[in-house]
Amino acid sequence: MTDLCLFPGQGSQAPGMGKELFDRYPHLIKNASDCLGYDVKDKCLTASASDLARTEVTQPLLYLVSALSYLHHVQETGVVPEYLAGHSLGEYVALFAAGCFDFMSGLEIVAERGRLMSEVSGGSMFAVVGLPPEDIIDQLNQLSFDQLTIANYNDHSQTVIAGYCQDAQKLQDSLCAAGAKHVIPLKVSACFHTHYMKSTAEQLAAFLSRYRLSSPRIKVVANLTGQPYKPGDDVADILVKQVYSPVLWLQSMEYVLPKVDSWSELGPGKVLTGIVTRIQNSLTSSPIA
Template identity: 35%
Template sequence: MVAWLFPGQGSQYVGMMQGLVERFPQARQRLQEAEELLGYQLGRICFEGPEELLRQTRYTQPALFVHSAIVAELVREHLQRDAVAGHSLGEYSALYAAGVLEFADALRLVALRGELMFAAGQQLPGAMAAVIGMPAQEVERLCAELAQELGRVLVVANYNSPEQVVISGEVEAVQQALERLRAAGARSVIPLPVSGAFHSPLMEPAREQLAQAIRETAFRRAQVPIYSNALAEPLTEPDAIQRALIAQLTAPVRWLQILQRMYAGGVRSFYELGPGRVLQGLVKRTLTGVTIAGIDTAEDVERVRAQSVVQ
């Protein structure tokens, strides 16, 4: 069985999508459609940067979605898919690839999500950090202790692999957690360049407005199961997908559990559709005896089309 995976924030890079748009008229058309809907030149930000601009969540999220959606369209007829999942923002790309959302509807939600998360980050400033080489339960325990001591928000936001979790919370709490986690034996603790405490209660100001927009958007039954970030369970029904997507903003991303559930369900080939190689790395560190590949550039798409591995 084959799973399509879609990356989230942190996978963007200056020059992303450019080769696809130059090579495939279909990609050029999609980007044009996206720019009309967004009201700004997304292509220029993706192709030319600067990186600081592309890194702003209000631009990063539409950029990642459009890139991944284009790749999904270009390989749809050439690559088997039995299940899909996306990391955080990537869940929206996965919903598009599974036929749950129309392109324009998904992009509207993604653009709104980016704006709301940016605003929430301004309203309730937060930070995030990756913690490597410490068991998740130990990180959870230390975060809970420190949160209680300080009276601040501090939670585990992503369960990425057996070796890596991400913490999220108020700036002071995350800064103190860096010291405490290092002292407690974490191999590495790396602050992340993000504009808010994503997947934590600090995103609550964004949740209600996004929830309303999600409820007002037409969701269809998924053509293949989509493994939800919040539940790590395969969903196909529109109502269940909407509820899980609303929960996603303030709940942890259970990526490790998603990969384990997919593997238990028979998935042995994983393709990352979109920019970068982050998810390929997480699969590699989580599962053995599986095939892992990425489809990011025009060359990658050409290779998949040449092999045309539809079963």
């Protein structure tokens, strides 16, 4: 059996997340609390949804809960997966699981990533449902929304666009007229995974230079390329580029799903489970050439 573990990104957080894990790993919880400067168990269990949604809080706590979920999964099943993948922030959990850095180094890096990204403001992000990515690009070009670009290729029917938009209503109406079922504004502070994040990426690069990141010991499919990291790849450079490049989740899953027998989402929520199931169904139903 060839197994794949998936780790969610920002948006999967929820009050109460990790409650079944904290008592299993008291030493890691204490170290994480000391690192972040607050009681992580208490924050996950009692903080409001709005507090958990703050980028500087969301990112380290999602990393924490997803990493513990992975440790528990391996301990319970005795199975080490052959492939790993994570959506945006989730890629850091995949790299931890693959041995690129230890648990605490990953937490420190993700906490700084969250802090840097939380300081960025301006721009918008929209989830477009029911319109293929190529049609979205055509519409953006036709409507002269040249400050918008694709940030996430999630699946064939769900794409996230981001950037600066002077007339959100016109954008929504136009995309719906072109065939989109929904155009949903996302509650984010900035246009993540676009070229507008390059300054943030440069600051992250400076921080990452303090760490020595190893090559993955398990195949990790990168958001940046939709392909596994290769031996000798500069892991830090790929993570820096990930900040201002679109998340190629659809392409990643189209690469890896035909190669595995089973997959599981580890971490809060089931956002990826829905997305990956749709991609898997589309692959299964596609005619053989």
